[in-house]
Amino acid sequence: MRGFMSSFRSRLAPILLWLVAAATLGLAQPAVAAEELQGTWVATKVVSEGKPAENLVGHRLTFDGANFQIRSSDGKTIFAGTTSVDPAARPASIDFVNTQGDAVGKTWKGIYALDGDTLSICDNSPNLEAGRPTALEAASGSGHALFIFERAKQ
Numbered sequence: 711m712r713g714f715m716s717s718f719r720s721r722l723a724p725i726l727l728w729l730v731a732a733a734t735l736g737l738a739q740p741a742v743a744a745e746e747l748q749g750t751w752v753a754t755k756v757v758s759e760g761k762p763a764e765n766l767v768g769h770r771l772t773f774d775g776a777n778f779q780i781r782s783s784d785g786k787t788i789f790a791g792t793t794s795v796d797p798a799a800r801p802a803s804i805d806f807v808n809t810q811g812d813a814v815g816k817t818w819k820g821i822y823a824l825d826g827d828t829l830s831i832c833d834n835s836p837n838l839e840a841g842r843p844t845a846l847e848a849a850s851g852s853g854h855a856l857f858i859f860e861r862a863k864q
Contacts, residue, residue: 744797747773747822751829751859758836760850771831771859778806789813795822803842804831821846827861 750772756763768783773793780789789811796803801821808816813835819842820833832847832854834840840853848856 744795746824747795747829748775749773750862752862753857754860755858756855757848758855759848759852763855766857770862771857780811787811801844801846804833806833806835829859829861830856831859832856 750770753767753769753771756766756769758766769788770781770783772779772781776792776794778789778791778793779787781787787810789806789808791807791809793807794805799821802823804820804822806818806820808814808818816838818833818835818838820831820835821843822829822831823846824830830846832843832845834842834853835855837853843852843854846856848854
């Protein structure tokens with residue numbers, strides 16, 4: 711019995727250590743958009759691959775826990791799914807995993823910056839092969855889109 715308990719403890723110790731480290735680092739928590747992103751944002755400027763995308767201005771992006779929803783200016787849901795953010799990354803990263811809309815099963819990889827009530831997001835939604843942007847810009851041929859949002863007034 712003593713040999714069993716010693717063996718059991720030696721196997722259990724690394725698992726417990728990992729669980730404590732995961733909880734401390736936030737690895738064991740579900741992906742939730744950063745607290746400061748929560749709520750609804752209205753697109754005020756959009757550039758897609760170097761060209762203004764006026765048809766997207768007025769769209770509303772809502773973060774609710776780990777979920778996101780994008781609605782057109784007339785309130786119709788266009789996309790929805792889950793998000794994960796890494797505010798410690800440089801630049802801060804955000805991923806949108808689509809579960810509703812034309813992009814079901816696709817993940818947009820992006821970066822973001824928050825300045826007061828202005829949220830800037832640059833992602834690869836125009837071209838998933840483009841990969842995650844490294845700067846908040848959407849030059850012609852980049853495969854990236856840059857969205858500038860203002861926090862919605864309640």
